Amino acid sequence: MNSTTPDSTLPNLQLVAPWRARLFPNHEWVLLVVLLFECLVFGLTGDNFLTAANAFEITRLSVEIGLLALALTPIIITGGIDLSVGSMMGLAAVVLGALWRDAHWPMMLAVALALLLGLLGGALNGALIARLGLPPLIVTLGTFSLFRGVAEGLTRGIENYSGFSSRFLFLGQGYVAGTIPTQLLILVAAILAFAWWLHRTAFGRSLYAIGHSPEGARYAGVPVGRRLFLVYLLSGLAASASAVIYVAHLGQAKSDAGTGYELMAITAVVLGGASIFGGRGTVLGTVLGLFAIVILQNGLRLSRQPAELAGILTGVLLLVTIVLNRISTLGRSSRGPRVIDEEIEVKNSQVAVLSGVILLAALIVAGSNWQLARSLRADRAGVSSTTANRRIQVAMMPKAKGDPYFVSCHQGAEEAAKELGVDLLWDGPTELDPAKQNEVVEAWITKGVDVIAVSVENQAGISTVLRKARDKGIKVITWDADAEKDARDFLINQATPQGIGYTLTDEAARIMHNEGEFAVITASLSAANQNEWIKNIRARLAEKYPGMKLVAIQPSEGDRDRAFSETQTVLKVNPNVKVIMAIAAPAVPGAAEAVKQAGRTDVKVTGLSLPNMNKPYVKSGVVESVVLWNTTDLGYLTVYAANALSKGELKRGDHELSAGRLGKIQVVDDEVRLGAPFVFNKENIDHFNF
Numbered sequence: 001m002n003s004t005t006p007d008s009t010l011p012n013l014q015l016v017a018p019w020r021a022r023l024f025p026n027h028e029w030v031l032l033v034v035l036l037f038e039c040l041v042f043g044l045t046g047d048n049f050l051t052a053a054n055a056f057e058i059t060r061l062s063v064e065i066g067l068l069a070l071a072l073t074p075i076i077i078t079g080g081i082d083l084s085v086g087s088m089m090g091l092a093a094v095v096l097g098a099l100w101r102d103a104h105w106p107m108m109l110a111v112a113l114a115l116l117l118g119l120l121g122g123a124l125n126g127a128l129i130a131r132l133g134l135p136p137l138i139v140t141l142g143t144f145s146l147f148r149g150v151a152e153g154l155t156r157g158i159e160n161y162s163g164f165s166s167r168f169l170f171l172g173q174g175y176v177a178g179t180i181p182t183q184l185l186i187l188v189a190a191i192l193a194f195a196w197w198l199h200r201t202a203f204g205r206s207l208y209a210i211g212h213s214p215e216g217a218r219y220a221g222v223p224v225g226r227r228l229f230l231v232y233l234l235s236g237l238a239a240s241a242s243a244v245i246y247v248a249h250l251g252q253a254k255s256d257a258g259t260g261y262e263l264m265a266i267t268a269v270v271l272g273g274a275s276i277f278g279g280r281g282t283v284l285g286t287v288l289g290l291f292a293i294v295i296l297q298n299g300l301r302l303s304r305q306p307a308e309l310a311g312i313l314t315g316v317l318l319l320v321t322i323v324l325n326r327i328s329t330l331g332r333s334s335r336g337p338r339v340i341d342e343e344i345e346v347k348n349s350q351v352a353v354l355s356g357v358i359l360l361a362a363l364i365v366a367g368s369n370w371q372l373a374r375s376l377r378a379d380r381a382g383v384s385s386t387t388a389n390r391r392i393q394v395a396m397m398p399k400a401k402g403d404p405y406f407v408s409c410h411q412g413a414e415e416a417a418k419e420l421g422v423d424l425l426w427d428g429p430t431e432l433d434p435a436k437q438n439e440v441v442e443a444w445i446t447k448g449v450d451v452i453a454v455s456v457e458n459q460a461g462i463s464t465v466l467r468k469a470r471d472k473g474i475k476v477i478t479w480d481a482d483a484e485k486d487a488r489d490f491l492i493n494q495a496t497p498q499g500i501g502y503t504l505t506d507e508a509a510r511i512m513h514n515e516g517e518f519a520v521i522t523a524s525l526s527a528a529n530q531n532e533w534i535k536n537i538r539a540r541l542a543e544k545y546p547g548m549k550l551v552a553i554q555p556s557e558g559d560r561d562r563a564f565s566e567t568q569t570v571l572k573v574n575p576n577v578k579v580i581m582a583i584a585a586p587a588v589p590g591a592a593e594a595v596k597q598a599g600r601t602d603v604k605v606t607g608l609s610l611p612n613m614n615k616p617y618v619k620s621g622v623v624e625s626v627v628l629w630n631t632t633d634l635g636y637l638t639v640y641a642a643n644a645l646s647k648g649e650l651k652r653g654d655h656e657l658s659a660g661r662l663g664k665i666q667v668v669d670d671e672v673r674l675g676a677p678f679v680f681n682k683e684n685i686d687h688f689n690f
Contacts, residue, residue: 063186064258082140082262090256090257091150092115093253155254160524239258304425400428403585409638437458441465481528493672494631495676504583509544519552579603580603583608610626
């Protein structure tokens, strides 16, 4: 007996997915909307945001993290993770620098070995995960520490490699046809290669099967172990390639290269729609996630917003994406297969939340710019007619915004800006980071400020971008620490390196009665100003104090706790030291606390720092003296010099500069000199409050 099924009861099957589902399988169009929204907001609020030059600079800033994100995409699709890529960047960078500078290898050979090192690191991760079946999170967390530890061990955490050839630096700093960043071509090639490999080959499609079910993929004949080994191998290679580009971009190789990059790369991949539980992700989504982050950072800076806001908004986006992805996963497991309408409902909730976060960012930016506009109009009303139409814009950057030394400088800069009617931009990294300094300067070049004033963390690393600023007609000043001379117009010198070095040495000699051992706790051995001070300390010893011996120079990286631990080490390794000379603001109280806790009443501390940070230690006798200049006056003088330089009132050959309440300040060639260092001690320290 034949039976038929009415047509009305047959399901309406769609064998071919609609074009939107094929092009945006994980609803990547949401990020495309976000990108357009960011461009709209920052185009209205940011100076020169919608320019070709800024677009290319955004791509330049995306390359290193972009390569890492591309390599992490197949790993996350398989349900894995690689936390070691940033640390591998640091290790590959210092190996590259050491082979080229110390072993005198040809650069091409040094690059080849750095890439090979990345492959070996990836092979280690792959073998432990694929062969031994260890969890990727635990394995790569271990190699995260291992690779960074080896890098710091090779350099003692202080070695800095620079002075690379212009041919090599062209890879990270040059332009093709005068406009296209060289490394952009590498990123484009990598995007195309990964897109083809992941979406157009059987190998790439097998990774999705592994992410959904490793056991199911194994039963289907997929060699799961070999596949996993290869994706981690590729991740190591991408990390070392990123390291090479990073070194060429920054002009220096240090063990801290790539710090935090692994988190940025993972964020880009997850924002792009990849599931942290595996089985989902696209190259298009990763690229859109990458640019959503970089454009947010760039746009906030050009809109004069705090750089920290980018981290907050990016973190919110990431957490929302992960939580909603988890809710979606739990929903599927509890209710079985989901129909298309339900999945669209979840994705639309993601759209709503993501759009809400971006809208919040837009409101913050718009509101703060409205307030800024009001303040500028009010300020213009109070200044003279010569400055009412256009205020001089001075962009001033410290080494680290949170350092009390630079906080004090900022106060003086604000005072001078108010007196002169200058529009002051104060921005920079939150900790010692030459790469971040370069990013900030690039943004200021795009913004088109009148003067850039930088306290330089790494001389070689920042000089290239400062030259670029000068080529664009922007006046450049360095203050507190100098760049290469052809990269700036003037140096605002708080005191001559000789004056500082000699004063510090004379103080140590007074305390030690001209004989004995002492140690120096510096901030960073890559800091040009501190290296000059140390050179003059050595010269003064040779000239006047043959009975004194400098036995150790240890870095604190501008961190009080690091200074504390380094001083403890010095006291144990060199028990005969009589003086700890700390030449960074947080290092003096850090060293003093270490001496105090060790009970070493025979050891005294001196150095460069702020009076308020050291008053308790000076009064208790642990710190004998503090050598410094008036940091508020340094910031004040920098803005006055920037204003005069912009107006053409400060030129080479001038002998003095009129600087408000400071009166006439000496100018020698290309230096504006604040004056001689001052010694703070128990008798006079209460007279000062900074």
